[in-house]
Amino acid sequence: FTITEVNGLNGAMSRGLVQAGGRLVSRTGYLDLGQSLIAANAYLWGEGWSDDIMKKTPGQWEEWPLIEKSDVVCATPPCSGFSVMTGKGGPGAGAGAAVMRGVDHPSNNCMWDSVRYAARHAPEIYMFESVTGAFKIGRELMLALRAELERVSGEEYTLTHWLHDGAVLGAPTSRQRYMFVAVKGSSPFAVTPVDEYAVEHFTTVRDAIGDLEDL
Helix, strand or coil, rough: CCEEEECCCCHHCCCCHHCCCEEEEEEECCCCCCCHHHHHHHHHCCCCCCCCCCCCCCHHHHHHHCCCCCCCEEEEECCCCCCCCCCCHHHCCCCCCCCCCCCCCCHHHHHHHHHHHHHHHCCCEEEEEEEEEEEHHCHHHHHHHHHHHHHHHHCEEEEEEEEEEEECCCCCCCCCEEEEEECCCCCCCCCCCCCCCCCCCCCCCCHHHHCCCCC
């Protein structure tokens, strides 16, 4: 399957999809966090690597390059619209201003740009990652984004909301995240709702480097 990443920040999602057997066609959008690192590691994505991210103009998604219509389009738009740090003096709060989080937060414009660009591909799957607040306080926006994906693409999509904890998936820390997964037609996922994830073990520093203790 082919992959296009739009506003993908540090490329971690597209890298994971390539490891799962996909072929990355291109990266585009206007978020270039970690761009130098991604370029240095371009060989990890395999032959056919193309990177056209190069700071495209926000809002002009119709002009961003579409090198090849992809089966999967993925994104990592800013989470500051729903992050608990927003408005509390954290990195998402701006220059001392109390910017309240919610569906109308200006950073969410990136979600609209990303989904509209993705719709040009009419992909089998469009997915993006955010904080859990995107579902807990922003579900109405998530549904509106799905509707916009359908409007621009002319296709019908089934939206699955996936809440998970990185620790459950093997990460060394508890990192609760939300995944927006829109699948063309009927969803192939069997989803079992849960209230909490049971984290049986956290990876510690000793787990990671304990074998070096006697060296």
